[in-house]
Amino acid sequence: MFLLGENTEPDGAANAPSKDLEALRARVATLNARYRHHGATAVLEGALNDPEAGRIAMVSSFGAESGALLHLVAMVDRKVPVLFIDTRLLFAETLAYQQEVAERLRLENVQVLRTDEETLQKRDPYGALRMGDTDACCALRKTLPLEQALAGYDGWITGRKRYQSGTRAALEFFELEASTGRIKVNPLAHWGPEDVRAYMDENRLPRHPLVAQGYPSIGCAPCTSKVAPGEDPRSGRWRGQQKEECGIHFVNGRAVRQSA
Template sequence: MSVLLGEETQGAEQPSPDLDALRERVDALNARYRHHGATAVLEGALRDPEAGKIAMVSSFGAESVALLHLVAMVNRKTPVLFIDTRLLFAETLAYQQEIAERLHLENVRIIQTSARTLESRDPYGALRFSDTDACCALRKTEPLQQALEGFDGWITGRKRYQAKTRAEMEFFELEDATGRIKVNPLAHWGPEDTRAYMEENRLPKHPLVAQGYPSIGCAPCTSKVKPGEDPRAGRWRDQDKTECGIHIEGGVISRNTK
């Protein structure tokens, strides 16, 4: 299991992507796989030259094991990027190791912001109290963007039912800011599909789910959810915040889009 540290780097300026050509590629991929299921979409993403070099990004959270299992069946050597913010639940870290071993994932990369960078920008670990967006950027969005350098796209577990902004989400999307392709093989899955898949394949659940955490992020910013509440109600509770920034265009959170 390799470890990639999120250092602050000043590399050579990257050429601007040809967005028109990339949009044509995304349109072609969606047309090709429009009537296919999740496995076929994954096979296309990982084997179709039109998709390019693809990694998977996983939180190893409440529902992550379903997509990880699908990816493992297609290609266990797929790079799987796991962001360790250094503020995760101990249960998540243990679950990540358990799932990686059970599914025989051969290329899990643990992404962390470097200790030097944390010492410089959050020396007391208190940034989350004054600016949760800045904390998420420091510990999640920035190291992920560095880790994705060299990849043409990445696989996500997003689904249409999760938010109005995702209601018309396609299997393949283009990130204009980075020129990367997002692959959403579970776009058409509902919560019952994920549960059924996990049960049919006897996949272990995250241990915190049974304790009232249907959506799991960093320990300080995740609380239990009461019966009847939205599954994500425990994320940044009582704050005007619903996203960490990973799935926001360019990684920048705008309060006007909430």
């Protein structure tokens, strides 16, 4: 377990020279050209072994669809660092599922990230920050520990898919995160929900228990609600707010927002 505080500065690229970002942009373009017509497994293997990608970790929420990508990663290399952010506000079912999947897939390097107690007491002493400012709460409990944990990596693997929202509709396998100077890898970018279901069925992977209870997208317990039939799968996240990302994914250096 890693307890991370605000005094540890992430090694981002906010002040990186433009020529460094241009070089990184060129690497991303090379990777996309090289793997554009490949499947998820080949993209994963490329991310983990291609010198253009650098040192890569996986970030997983152990959520509704996480089992598929975690299984693919385990098939390629069980020693890949898997970073799991425990915000201390997760469903108990998510914590149990994380343990179950990690053991089932024999993942050898799962790292649980948490913001340290001192920082939480300073910035959210009553645990009520989420009620007045969900962005600040996500930044404190998710973005801060993740940025610090990723400081030693050149990029990270995500489970994002094009179908999930309009902000993800143009996802490529490899993308530049200019705000941090890292590469993001999206091996399942082209998968639809039916592909995930079929893969999990074929490989007999355990489902997150909350999916059967009406939660197709799962985040922190206070900010996740059930989704009615016909609703967008992510409509239960931060319901009623113009927000569809927790802040760990950025476009042009800013957390993605849903258009009004």
